Amino acid sequence: MGRAPWLPLLLLAVALSRCGSLLGQPRRSQQRPQQQQAAPQQRGLFPAVLNLASNALITANATCGERGPQMYCKLVEHVSRQPARNPQCRICDQRSRNPNLRHPISNAIDGKNTWWQSPSIQNGIEYHYVTITLDLRQVFQIAYVIVKAANSPRPGNWILERSLDGNNYEPWQYHAITDTECLTRYNITPRTGPPSYAKDDEVICTSYYSKIHPLENGEIHTSLINGRPSADDPSPTLLEFTSARYIRLRFQRIRTLNADLMMLAHRDLNEIDPIVTRRYYYSVKDISAGGMCICYGHAKACPFNPATNRSFCACEHNTCGESCNRCCPGFNQRPWQAGTFLVKHECEGTVIAFLLIVHHPNIKLIIASSYTTCI
Numbered sequence: 001m002g003r004a005p006w007l008p009l010l011l012l013a014v015a016l017s018r019c020g021s022l023l024g025q026p027r028r029s030q031q032r033p034q035q036q037q038a039a040p041q042q043r044g045l046f047p048a049v050l051n052l053a054s055n056a057l058i059t060a061n062a063t064c065g066e067r068g069p070q071m072y073c074k075l076v077e078h079v080s081r082q083p084a085r086n087p088q089c090r091i092c093d094q095r096s097r098n099p100n101l102r103h104p105i106s107n108a109i110d111g112k113n114t115w116w117q118s119p120s121i122q123n124g125i126e127y128h129y130v131t132i133t134l135d136l137r138q139v140f141q142i143a144y145v146i147v148k149a150a151n152s153p154r155p156g157n158w159i160l161e162r163s164l165d166g167n168n169y170e171p172w173q174y175h176a177i178t179d180t181e182c183l184t185r186y187n188i189t190p191r192t193g194p195p196s197y198a199k200d201d202e203v204i205c206t207s208y209y210s211k212i213h214p215l216e217n218g219e220i221h222t223s224l225i226n227g228r229p230s231a232d233d234p235s236p237t238l239l240e241f242t243s244a245r246y247i248r249l250r251f252q253r254i255r256t257l258n259a260d261l262m263m264l265a266h267r268d269l270n271e272i273d274p275i276v277t278r279r280y281y282y283s284v285k286d287i288s289a290g291g292m293c294i295c296y297g298h299a300k301a302c303p304f305n306p307a308t309n310r311s312f313c314a315c316e317h318n319t320c321g322e323s324c325n326r327c328c329p330g331f332n333q334r335p336w337q338a339g340t341f342l343v344k345h346e347c348e349g350t351v352i353a354f355l356l357i358v359h360h361p362n363i364k365l366i367i368a369s370s371y372t373t374c375i
């Protein structure tokens, strides 16, 4: 028969760069159930948590001095021992050329020591009710919200709220001056001591951050992920609970000194010495909202695009879509799944097996391989 023997040549591997797995290679999907300690390359990818408030659009529905100069005074405890002239009193004026007299709400997200301030209740009891709204311009997963007061105590009764659409708001956390007011004002059993959470979407009421002290520069830390049951590997419930485009701080009662409380409750505001009522207002030096893009465990980067004012997920794991929320075309071998802290759940291409036999007098070439589709 032939002169030279046919050369059996079996090519089992056709390396298609960047195009997924090859037949015969162990697939990660077949290795389940996963061990608890997943190797880093097996885990989902998550973007860094950033302060999203600095890029937000922020509004407040009342600001000190918005209709011209107003006097306010700082809260100090022993008023009677004050010198007669009021060294603790200052002027706010939104129309002033002097930036030190203006306290717009943008001061709360500018990263500086400047602050926002509300009109004092000398202007009317309705100034207990002031609302601050942040629009983050797109939906993010919010990990925490930190509010820092400036030259007044922290707010007394208030609700931290979130919204996806700017119309329907849901509470994240209630704050009340006393545990009793959690029940009487908000009809919620108070959570005593430092805030703790029994469920991923539990909305608590706490008086922990509504104390009168410190009189200035107090802070309020609200954690939406840490301390919740599935914090280490967030459940769909926790993901939903922490999703927000709008964050609202609905202030409903200014914290007053106990000595002033009775007087304010039982007398006409006009009868009260203005030195007392001018001391009561809200102030906010800083609002931070730590959060990240929602990329469902499939992106480790989410850069901000100044052209669109939006951040976008840099999708990996063969996922596509604004939130990496579907498999890219051609990578539908398995249904899309969110990556988690433990498992990456990447999308995989359709396996196409082929066999190519070349007949030649001198060569018998058999290529048997498979590749994943790449489009």
Ligand SMILES: *[C@@H]1O[C@H](CO)[C@@H](O)[C@H](O)[C@H]1NC(C)=O
Binding pocket: 061, 062, 126, 127, 129, 130, 131, 250
């Ligand atoms: C601010 O808006 C809230 C509604 O969120 C309202 O209840 C409150 O009266 C408003 N405050 C002022 C001073 O207009």
Ligand SMILES: *[C@@H]1O[C@H](CO)[C@@H](O)[C@H](O)[C@H]1NC(C)=O
Binding pocket: 306, 307, 308, 309
């Ligand atoms: C992005 O936001 C800035 C500041 O709010 C604004 O001036 C600019 O017009 C916005 N750009 C787009 C494309 O919306």
